[in-house]
Amino acid sequence: MTSQTALSGSAADRPNLRRRLAAAGWDRITLLVLPAAAFVVLLFIYPFAYGLVLSFQPAAGGLFANYAKFFSDPYLYDTIGTTMWLGLPATLINMALALPIAFQVRHFRWQRILTTILVIPITLGTVLVAEGLLTYLGPQGWLNRTLIELGVIGSPVRLIHNYWGVFLSLVITGFPFVFLLTLSYVTGIDPALPQAAATLGAGPASRFRHIFLPLLVPGLAVAFCLAFVQAFSVFPSAVLLGAPAGPTRVISIAAYQAAFEQYDHSMASAIAMIMGAVQLVVVVAVLGARTLFYRGPMGSGKG
Amino acid sequence: MAKADHTFGEIRLDRVSRGFDGVMALQDLTLTIRRGEFIALLGPSGCGKSTALNCLAGLLPLTGGSIWLDDRRIDELPPERRGFGMVFQNYALFPHMTVRRNIGFGLAMRGVPRHEADPRIDDAVRMVQLEAHVGKLPGQLSGGQQQRVAIARAIVVQPPLVLMDEPLSNLDARLRLDMRHEIRRIHNELGRSTVYVTHDQDEALSLADRIVVLRDGRVRQIGTPEELYARPAVLDVARFMGYRNVFEGRVEDGGAERAIVVRDGIRLAGTPRGALGSGRASVAIRPEELIPGEDGPGAIPGVVESVEFVGREYAATALTADGLLLHFRSHQRLSLDEPVHLRASPERVLLFAAEEGA
Structure with a gap:
């Protein structure tokens, strides 16, 4: 800066404001963050704060009346357990399926084609998958008819309008997401690491336990959180494929009913807040456990 | 788990070959590695020297030939049952384990009890002069230190054969010379065999007892550094030896x-x-x-x-x-x-x- 070289003495020793800001990580490029920040404030923080405030303004009763009502009515608070009972197993099964498949696909020659096929369900949307499953899993669907033809079962198995319909749809729509994340973590591990472990005497099981697993856990935890949050907010398939009045009355249905059947937006907000809090508790617990593991570069030294 | 045999005599490679989709990366490598011998596999990139090393380690299956440890055929054993130590070009240190756990990994996998493993790890750490760094993660070490960890990890299990895949290629010129001496010193101290892959004829000439010059997957000449230097058998080798x-x-x-x-x-x-x-x-x-x-x-x-x-x-x-x-x-x-x-x-x-x- 020419103006600065002209300055003399103590004034020149002190860097100007622009330099000091740059040293703290602020320069003109930082301004590019502003549109995104505005977007977050307008579409996330403001509605969230609005909902939070709204939830403390019940139609009747004191500040916490909505929350008190939720936790005193089993018809309401049971939805947490119901949703958990769908979301947790579906997420865990997806992870259990994705991990070995990712390990295989890693070496697969047509990795891209297989990945595309596995990922197609993500592009379909939950409603289309639910419609498809209704036909496929229904009493007159292909699955039941095939099983009856083969003599495996005598009468159709009930797989829709109950727990299993929703569960299967969660697995199908959630899998591609978990799989893609897992695949990227698995392929991120330097293949020389398991090879080195092998030359040191580690068999396949030991290599998985001592090399792959510790390096994968942090990534898998993130994948779990994202998939779980998605599964926990299940709505269309719980209505279309499940028994929304009973076994698959998930928490989002309760919120929907409060908002659009009872027109109690304050209560609906309170349920949404509870839903968010439950998700947050699970995510914080999982990510907290993640800090117990190594979270550095997955490579080995200077590649 | 096969325990490393400490009284082995020699390792024989008999017409070892490896092809990739019909292209022969290594053809008919026949070589006897005597106990205590330092062998360098020398050649330009793509000559098959790393393929040969991976075949020896068990990381690549052979498409022809056989490998023998004395009278035992070992080319069908997986790497974990061959018990050879290997130093990888990028070191392949386990990033989530401390230096000490990296070095102790081979002993842990062999089920060596703690009271027996600890002094052996200490010895290996001393041999590569890393006493001050045992508690660090590999990411906190310099290239030369990582290299030492990789060597210590490979030798602590006292393998009959140590395989090194261009271990000095990622280091700067000064350090490369220092580590060259270190590697030869450690080799002499252990009295075991080493197979060392390099494309640098100076490294091969100064380190090896015998050099195998490879080109296009074939052996061009096997001999002592003096022989290769003064009397290259073919023009390829002569070119490589500074003619x-x-x-x-x-x-x-x-x-x-x-x-x-x-x-x-x-x-x-x-x-x-x-x-x-x-x-x-x-x-x-x-x-x-x-x-x-x-x-x-x-x-x-x-x-x-x-x-x-x-x-x-x-x-x-x-x-x-x-x-x-x-x-x-x-x-x-x-x-x-x-x-x-x-x-x-x-x-x-x-x-x-x-x-x-x-």
Whole structure:
């Protein structure tokens, strides 16, 4: 800066404001963050704060009346357990399926084609998958008819309008997401690491336990959180494929009913807040456990 | 788990071959590694030297041939049951384990009890001088330190054979020289065999007891550094051993001990390596062996094209009348375009039968 070289003495020793800001990580490029920040404030923080405030303004009763009502009515608070009972197993099964498949696909020659096929369900949307499953899993669907033809079962198995319909749809729509994340973590591990472990005497099981697993856990935890949050907010398939009045009355249905059947937006907000809090508790617990593991570069030294 | 055999004698590779989709990356490598021997696999990139190492380690299945540890055939065993130590080019340290756990990994996998493993890990740490760093993660170490961890990890299990895949290629020049000495010292201290892959002939010459020169997946020559340096068997090996001046000429007098090759005003006496025949021959001369001298029979006339001071002497090039560029050495500074008459003693002028199609 020419103006600065002209300055003399103590004034020149002190860097100007622009330099000091740059040293703290602020320069003109930082301004590019502003549109995104505005977007977050307008579409996330403001509605969230609005909902939070709204939830403390019940139609009747004191500040916490909505929350008190939720936790005193089993018809309401049971939805947490119901949703958990769908979301947790579906997420865990997806992870259990994705991990070995990712390990295989890693070496697969047509990795891209297989990945595309596995990922197609993500592009379909939950409603289309639910419609498809209704036909496929229904009493007159292909699955039941095939099983009856083969003599495996005598009468159709009930797989829709109950727990299993929703569960299967969660697995199908959630899998591609978990799989893609897992695949990227698995392929991120330097293949020389398991090879080195092998030359040191580690068999396949030991290599998985001592090399792959510790390096994968942090990534898998993130994948779990994202998939779980998605599964926990299940709505269309719980209505279309499940028994929304009973076994698959998930928490989002309760919120929907409060908002659009009872027109109690304050209560609906309170349920949404509870839903968010439950998700947050699970995510914080999982990510907290993640800090117990190594979270550095997955490579080995200077590649 | 097969325990490493501490009393083994030798490792034999019998026509070991490996192809990838029909292309032979390594063909018929036959070699006996004696106990305590340091073998260097030398060649340009893509010559099959890393393939050979991976075949030995068990990381690549063979497509032909067999590997024997004394009387036991081992080429069908997976790497974890061969018990060879391996130092990878990128070190392949486990990023989530401390230096100490990295080094102790092989012992842990072999189920060596703690009270027995600890002193052995301490010994290995001392041998590579990493006492101050045992609690660190690999990411906190410099390249040279990571390299030492990789070596310690490979040797702590006392394998009959240590395999090293260009272990110095990621280090700077100074450190490379230091680590070269370290590697030879550790090898001597352990008294076990080492197979060392490199593309650097200086490294191979200074480290190895025997060098295997590979090219296009085939062995070109196996010999001691002295043999390869003074008497390369084929032109490829000569090129690799620093014979920078290679040109063709017509064989005029093809004796077995001494032959005369002529080329446009040059008439050179040299030592044939193998049968020359009566056609054309390739002449190979090391720059160090070519010095300016008197004009007369046997001298190559030219004019100085470039001069570089390289410390003890000058490295210079000269251009002959027919456009041949020759590298030579001189004790005096020469001026550009000065005429010179280059001479080499006939023992140091190697003659090879011209390669077909070359």
